[in-house]
Amino acid sequence: xxxxxxxxxxxxxxxxxxxxxxxxxxxxxxxxxxxxxxxxxxxxxxxxxxxxxxxxxxxxxxxxxxxxxxxxxxxxxxxxxxxxxxxxxxxxxxxxxxxxxxxxxxxxxxxxxxxxxxxxxxxxxxxxxxxxxxxxxxxxxxxxxxxxxxxxxxxxxxxxxxxxxxxxxxxxxxxxxxxxxxxxxxxxxxxxxxxxxxxxxxxxxxxxxxxxxxxxxxxxxxxxxxxxxxxxxxxxxxxxxxxxxxxxxxxxxxxxxxxxxxxxxxxxxxxxxxxxxxxxxxxxxxxxxxxxxxxxxxxxxxxxxxxxxxxxxxxxxxxxxxxxxxxxxxxxxxxxxxxxxxxxxxxxxxxxxxxxxxxxxxxxxxxxxxxxxxxxxxxxxxxxxxxxxxxxxxxxxxxxxxxxxxxxxxxxxxxxxxxxxxxxxxxxxxxxxxxxxxxxxxxxxxxxxxxxxxxxxxx
Numbered sequence: 001x002x003x004x005x006x007x008x009x010x011x012x013x014x015x016x017x018x019x020x021x022x023x024x025x026x027x028x029x030x031x032x033x034x035x036x037x038x039x040x041x042x043x044x045x046x047x048x049x050x051x052x053x054x055x056x057x058x059x060x061x062x063x064x065x066x067x068x069x070x071x072x073x074x075x076x077x078x079x080x081x082x083x084x085x086x087x088x089x090x091x092x093x094x095x096x097x098x099x100x101x102x103x104x105x106x107x108x109x110x111x112x113x114x115x116x117x118x119x120x121x122x123x124x125x126x127x128x129x130x131x132x133x134x135x136x137x138x139x140x141x142x143x144x145x146x147x148x149x150x151x152x153x154x155x156x157x158x159x160x161x162x163x164x165x166x167x168x169x170x171x172x173x174x175x176x177x178x179x180x181x182x183x184x185x186x187x188x189x190x191x192x193x194x195x196x197x198x199x200x201x202x203x204x205x206x207x208x209x210x211x212x213x214x215x216x217x218x219x220x221x222x223x224x225x226x227x228x229x230x231x232x233x234x235x236x237x238x239x240x241x242x243x244x245x246x247x248x249x250x251x252x253x254x255x256x257x258x259x260x261x262x263x264x265x266x267x268x269x270x271x272x273x274x275x276x277x278x279x280x281x282x283x284x285x286x287x288x289x290x291x292x293x294x295x296x297x298x299x300x301x302x303x304x305x306x307x308x309x310x311x312x313x314x315x316x317x318x319x320x321x322x323x324x325x326x327x328x329x330x331x332x333x334x335x336x337x338x339x340x341x342x343x344x345x346x347x348x349x350x351x352x353x354x355x356x357x358x359x360x361x362x363x364x365x366x367x368x369x370x371x372x373x374x375x376x377x378x379x380x381x382x383x384x385x386x387x388x389x390x391x392x393x394x395x396x397x398x399x400x401x402x403x404x405x406x407x408x409x410x411x412x413x414x415x416x417x418x419x420x421x422x423x424x425x426x427x428x429x430x431x432x433x434x435x436x437x438x439x440x441x442x443x444x445x446x447x448x449x450x451x452x453x454x455x456x457x458x459x
Contacts, residue, residue: 003432004060004068006053006160007424008075009229013049015056016424017066020432022440025066028056037092046081046093050163057164061217070211072224072431073160074232074423077177078130081159082139085151087166091143093156094135100128104141108134112192116267122190123265123276123284124178133180133190136198153201157226164223165212168203173231175205176278184276184284185264208280209433224431230255231277232426234285237390239429240440246377246386246412248405250393254292254373256380261286263382274379280430288376292369293394295339299365302350307358314362319403323363335368342372363400370404377409385411392417406450414450417441 002025007014017026030052034042061068078096081089105128109115115126124131129138132155140147154162155174162168176182181202183190193199208231211222227235233249234257244260259279263286277285300314333344334351355361377389389412395401396416406414429436 003070003428005424005427018428041098043095044093070222072427073226074229074427075157077228078132079156082150083152119270122180123184124180131180161226170203170205171208172278172282173228229423232423235426244386245388248391250395252293254290256288256377258380259285261382288379290376291339309358327367366400388413416448
């Protein structure tokens with residue numbers, strides 16, 4: 001009994017096969033050139049994705065090494081596929097970074113209420129096209145003839161499932177991901193959705209662990225309805241760890257996820273890019289985002305250009321307690337960030353002259369980035385407490401980042417994970433709907449305990 005998962009990211013499109021104990025048996029991936037929509041803005045090539053899924057599915061179902069009995073999909077959010085009555089896509093797969101017409105946005109808030117009220121009620125910061133509900137409003141106002149032909153609008157994970165089942169459905173994790181569609185206080189679609197009659201084209205809402213039986217190439221298969229990738233990445237931790245924890249899912253975006261915080265968002269939190277997701281069972285997950293990886297890459301390039309260290313020197317930097325003590329007592333900040341806003345005064349440009357070595361400059365960079373990460377983590381934690389902090393993704397291997405977080409969150413156990421499976425494993429678990437224990441994380445995620453070091457400026 002094997003499970004096939006298609007994990008569709010913005011860059012890599014991956015296919016995994018897991019056995020019944022969720023051990024990876026197969027992995028393949030592909031990248032596609034982006035297309036352009038009617039305005040010339042880049043977007044994912046939906047036709048290429050569909051063709052690759054069909055070819056991969058056929059090959060793996062016919063491979064004698066596998067006995068695939070279940071299939072599911074995970075993918076990024078804020079992307080909708082608009083289908084006509086025959087099930088054919090009517091538009092390109094619009095990019096969530098596509099500029100949103102200011103006049104349409106102004107019209108939306110003039111009709112339905114202040115941006116701050118809408119953000120608070122829907123737990124969705126004002127993100128324009130990243131709010132997929134606003135994509136629907138935009139389509140209705142700017143392409144009315146196409147909108148009239150829409151029978152169903154499906155989020156990308158559910159559309160991929162629809163390709164195999166022919167059953168249009170919606171589920172909580174995609175509907176509840178900064179879409180501006182869901183009223184978190186009333187646990188239903190927001191009033192504006194019904195006023196615009198968008199609920200007529202949003203497919204029936206069902207639990208994320210729903211599956212549909214289909215016979216494909218002579219095999220009886222259990223086909224999941226898809227899951228939003230951030231929620232899928234959280235699921236293995238949630239199933240294996242019953243006590244309150246925080247997950248820092250790091251990469252280009254670092255997202256602090258707290259599935260144990262049930263507090264409604266405040267306007268102040270929303271202004272700091274804090275939002276709510278929905279879990280597979282419809283309960284909220286408090287999250288706070290930080291464009292950490294992008295800023296890190298930008299600053300690292302300047303660091304390397306200034307200090308010209310050995311190749312890949314940043315990967316070898318060990319946490320130095322004395323440097324940490326020195327930097328944490330420094331009165332000012334030395335970096336000028338490009339992508340991140342801070343609450344402190346940044347210098348006009350990065351002050352490399354104030355840092356004697358590459359190692360000191362790297363520690364200073366990480367210290368300033370970690371100050372922002374701490375604030376995001378504390379937003380997600382809220383008034384409660386967490387017993388553990390799991391760190392996965394690219395920064396789990398950054399020893400300076402991990403150590404600095406550990407020295408701030410002294411009452412929480414810090415665990416780094418080395419699992420490359422991410423959202424694919426969560427998608428497999430939700431379609432199998434099988435419980436796991438604490439040992440599952442240790443066995444499959446290569447958990448490492450972090451031991452705090454003594455911090456002192458003394459030799």
